[in-house]
Amino acid sequence: MAAGLTGAVIFAKDMARVAAFYQQVCGLQPAGGDKGHVVLLAGESQLIVHAIPARYAKDIVIDQPPARREDTPIKPVFAVTNLAAARAYAAALGGVLDPVAREWTYTRLGQTRTMCDGHDPEGNVFQLWQVADVAATEDVAAPASTTEVPGPAHGSRRCISSGSRFEAEIGYSRAVVAGDWIFVSGTTGFDYAAMTISEDVVQQVAQCLRNIEAALAQAGASLADVVRVQYLLPKTEDFEPCWPVLRAAFGQVRPAATMLQAGLADPRMRIEIEVTALRRQAAAGAAGAEHPAGLQSRA
Numbered sequence: 001m002a003a004g005l006t007g008a009v010i011f012a013k014d015m016a017r018v019a020a021f022y023q024q025v026c027g028l029q030p031a032g033g034d035k036g037h038v039v040l041l042a043g044e045s046q047l048i049v050h051a052i053p054a055r056y057a058k059d060i061v062i063d064q065p066p067a068r069r070e071d072t073p074i075k076p077v078f079a080v081t082n083l084a085a086a087r088a089y090a091a092a093l094g095g096v097l098d099p100v101a102r103e104w105t106y107t108r109l110g111q112t113r114t115m116c117d118g119h120d121p122e123g124n125v126f127q128l129w130q131v132a133d134v135a136a137t138e139d140v141a142a143p144a145s146t147t148e149v150p151g152p153a154h155g156s157r158r159c160i161s162s163g164s165r166f167e168a169e170i171g172y173s174r175a176v177v178a179g180d181w182i183f184v185s186g187t188t189g190f191d192y193a194a195m196t197i198s199e200d201v202v203q204q205v206a207q208c209l210r211n212i213e214a215a216l217a218q219a220g221a222s223l224a225d226v227v228r229v230q231y232l233l234p235k236t237e238d239f240e241p242c243w244p245v246l247r248a249a250f251g252q253v254r255p256a257a258t259m260l261q262a263g264l265a266d267p268r269m270r271i272e273i274e275v276t277a278l279r280r281q282a283a284a285g286a287a288g289a290e291h292p293a294g295l296q297s298r299a
Contacts, residue, residue: 007046008076010124013060015051017094020168021120022047025089025097026078026128042078064196066094066123075117077127083116086128092162094121097128160218162211175215182219182277186232187211188269201270205242208273209249216277223249225277231259232272242271 012018019038022028028040028047037050052060080086087097097118105114113129120126159173167173175184189204190197190211198204209223216222229250233239239259250257255275264272 006044007048008074009048009050010076010120011050011052012122012124013052013057013062014122015049016169018120018122018124019049021090021093021095022049022078022126023168024093025086025095026080026126028078047076047078062122065096066119066121068096068119068125069123070125072125075125075127077129080128080130083114083128083130087116087118090118095119158219160215162215174211175219177219180279182216182221182225182279184212184215184275184277186230186272186274187215188264188266188272197266197268199268201238202241202245204270205245205273208271209245212273212275216275219277219279221277221279224253225280226250226253226255226275227278228256228276229258230274231257232262232264232274233259233270234261234263235270236261238270 010018010022015036015038019030019033019040023030023040026042026047028042031039031041031046033039033048035051037048040047040049051057083097083103084100087099090097095118098116103114103116105112107113115127115129117125117127158177160175160177161167162174172185174187175182177183187208188197188211189207191207198207213223216225231239231242236259264270
């Protein structure tokens with residue numbers, strides 16, 4: 001009998017989100033599909049993420065955070081090079097990889113493997129394994145990742161990802177580093193670890209700043225390096241309640257700032273923040289140059 005591809009099919013209510021999860025966490029490569037399914041490959045194995053038909057999907061409720069479906073008779077298994085990195089990605093993308101204390105090992109053909117169970121954003125169970133000696137030689141990745149991209153003559157640029165599925169689906173980065181400049185995309189109050197967002201605008205602005213701070217840290221910077229900030233809010237009356245949180249973050253550095261009234265992509269989003277930063281060591285020669293904050297509002 002001829003050998004061919006082996007693999008599994010997972011049915012998902014949110015096909016795009018589940019496919020992005022396995023692509024990022026398990027290192028699978030997209031290999032086609034259509035509006036009803038996505039094909040992901042890893043060597044000679046494939047995973048097909050199939051959309052649940054709308055007439056059935058409308059009656060399915062996915063808990064947040066998702067409950068693990070322990071009653072499933074099948075558990076797909078994927079090889080990864082680093083369980084710690086996979087665990088960070090899983091948390092950032094709405095799933096779970098069990099903690100280190102629940103890992104186990106076994107040896108086959110002289111090769112020791114470390115195993116761990118988890119579940120995706122819809123509760124489907126899976127298992128990951130890594131070869132112990134491979135992981136020992138690799139750095140642990142955080143949920144954010146960086147990619148070197150050829151730039152203009154003055155050097156290269158580095159793209160930073162938060163792990164959000166929207167970055168891959170739309171085609172943008174959480175931040176771009178060009179020399180000592182860091183440009184952070186508009187960032188909302190989603191908690192990427194839980195894929196939830198608070199209804200409270202003050203809680204949202206605090207989460208926005210945590211997300212921005214995480215991106216800046218990947219670039220070797222912090223909120224203290226921010227030189228310009230732009231606030232986008234659907235309702236202008238939501239802005240003043242955010243001032244104490246913003247003052248705590250930027251009161252000492254006082255970046256240039258603008259507030260705009262604008263509709264946002266999701267009605268749950270009540271504020272979006274975009275910043276530009278210049279690493280302080282690069283700005284040290286500016287002889288104490290100050291950037292007074294001029295706050296404008298436009299409907």
